[in-house]
Amino acid sequence: MNRLRHVVLLPIAFALAACSVNGELAATSRTNANRPGPSGVSGDLYVASAPNSSVKTWITVFSGKTYKRLLTIPTHDNGGTGSTSALIFDSKDDAYWADVYNRTIDIFPPGKSKPSRRITWGFAAPYAIVMDGAGTLYVDDLGYYQVGYGASAIVVYPSGKTIPSYTITNGITSPVSMAIDSSGGLFVSNCPSCYGQYSGSQASGNVAYYPKGSKSPSRYITNGIAAPRNIRLDGAGNLYVANDGVYGRNYGPGDITVYAPGGTKPSLTITEAIDGPYPIAIDASNTLYVGNRQTNTVTEYPQGQSSPQTTISVPCFPNNLAFDGSQNLYVMQRDCGSSGSIPTGAVLVYAPGGTSPIKTITQGVRNPDAFAIAP
Numbered sequence: 001m002n003r004l005r006h007v008v009l010l011p012i013a014f015a016l017a018a019c020s021v022n023g024e025l026a027a028t029s030r031t032n033a034n035r036p037g038p039s040g041v042s043g044d045l046y047v048a049s050a051p052n053s054s055v056k057t058w059i060t061v062f063s064g065k066t067y068k069r070l071l072t073i074p075t076h077d078n079g080g081t082g083s084t085s086a087l088i089f090d091s092k093d094d095a096y097w098a099d100v101y102n103r104t105i106d107i108f109p110p111g112k113s114k115p116s117r118r119i120t121w122g123f124a125a126p127y128a129i130v131m132d133g134a135g136t137l138y139v140d141d142l143g144y145y146q147v148g149y150g151a152s153a154i155v156v157y158p159s160g161k162t163i164p165s166y167t168i169t170n171g172i173t174s175p176v177s178m179a180i181d182s183s184g185g186l187f188v189s190n191c192p193s194c195y196g197q198y199s200g201s202q203a204s205g206n207v208a209y210y211p212k213g214s215k216s217p218s219r220y221i222t223n224g225i226a227a228p229r230n231i232r233l234d235g236a237g238n239l240y241v242a243n244d245g246v247y248g249r250n251y252g253p254g255d256i257t258v259y260a261p262g263g264t265k266p267s268l269t270i271t272e273a274i275d276g277p278y279p280i281a282i283d284a285s286n287t288l289y290v291g292n293r294q295t296n297t298v299t300e301y302p303q304g305q306s307s308p309q310t311t312i313s314v315p316c317f318p319n320n321l322a323f324d325g326s327q328n329l330y331v332m333q334r335d336c337g338s339s340g341s342i343p344t345g346a347v348l349v350y351a352p353g354g355t356s357p358i359k360t361i362t363q364g365v366r367n368p369d370a371f372a373i374a375p
Contacts, residue, residue, distance in 0.1 A: 043324055044070065044374045046095055047332070047347060048085045051366040059087075059097060059108075060364035064324060064373065067349070067359050073113045076102050086129045087372040090159075095372070098126040100142065105129065110374070122155045122164040130178045135159030138186060140175050142195075154178070154188060171208040171217040177231045179239070181261075184212030187239060189228040194244070207231060207241060224257035224266040230279060234286040234303070237261035242277040242290065256280065256290060256301075270306045273299045281321035281329075289329065291318035298331055312355050314348060324373050327352045332371050347371060 043064025050057045061071040076099060086098040093110040105126050106115035119126075123141035130138045137157040152175055154168040168186075177189040191205040204226050208217040227244035234240065238258055245254030254277050256270040276294035283289070286303040298318055300310040312331070320332035329350040336344045345368045349359040 047368050048370040049366045050369050085370045087370040098129045100125045100127050119162045132180045168215050179231045179233050186210040189231045193227045221264050234282045242280045273308045279321045
């Protein structure tokens with residue numbers, strides 16, 4: 001399902017200023033994670049760490065069955081907490097790692113520690129990436145690191161190519177998240193306030209929709225939108241928007257607005273137990289999970305419900321969520337204090353319906369800013 005390839009990232013203005021996270025939100029949710037894959041990578045967990053500006057960055061690969069560390073992939077020598085990244089998999093189980101700081105996208109074959117290809121052409125800062133069912137890669141290019149320095153765009157690459165086929169600029173204003181529907185249409189959440197633009201008619205942002213192959217949006221969603229930091233689609237095509245509230249100034253509380261396929265007005269607004277919504281993920285039963293950064297909680301909402309069914313308390317900032325093929329919930333934590341000068345972090349694993357982790361993964365994980373589960 002294409003919705004499972006979405007990746008969302010924390011705006012760079014916040015990442016650089018507060019070192020608060022990631023190329024965020026990362027999280028790809030995969031319902032086919034148990035499908036047999038080449039080199040035995042099916043269900044394996046890839047975690048990208050970016051501890052600080054004085055050490056290297058790396059990706060650690062863990063077994064999806066035992067959670068033991070299998071492989072460490074060195075990435076760049078000059079990483080940092082200001083560096084954000086994104087991770088997704090294609091249908092061949094190749095891992096795509098986007099590094100906004102070093103302006104590269106590396107493609108790693110299954111089980112390999114060296115990239116087979118590197119994409120450097122067509123963007124200034126690859127902030128988020130998604131892929132459709134045909135393998136077309138969409139890159140959220142945030143432009144340069146400060147508002148007003150270089151235009152942002154969505155850059156589109158045919159399957160397996162390193163040169164883009166076209167670039168979308170019409171209707172793109174400070175994009176932070178993308179999602180692809182079953183027809184191949186692209187949703188883009190534009191969030192100027194996520195980049196520090198708190199005033200003006202565009203500050204609240206919007207979600208733009210582009211039919212497959214189009215460079216111009218066919219519609220905008222503005223009703224119910226206030227700093228749309230993250231978007232996801234469920235299996236029925238409903239769009240979920242995590243609104244940061246108060247134009248994204250980190251003192252929300254914000255809300256979740258839900259839109260029926262083709263709709264521009266919310267069919268449901270969720271506010272109960274929402275406080276600083278950041279990552280959102282949807283499981284195979286279309287249950288919504290929301291990571292709340294102000295309360296360090298993950299709240300679970302059955303489809304169509306506005307009250308949480310379950311609340312999970314986590315030790316620190318839940319900045320990424322994903323599901324494996326058994327519908328275990330993975331919660332990536334960042335900014336959990338420090339070990340010496342290196343910020344720590346962890347990946348917590350919860351059984352379906354559970355509120356206590358069945359596994360806490362910390363070995364080789366330092367200030368993680370993206371993760372993904374191999375299909």
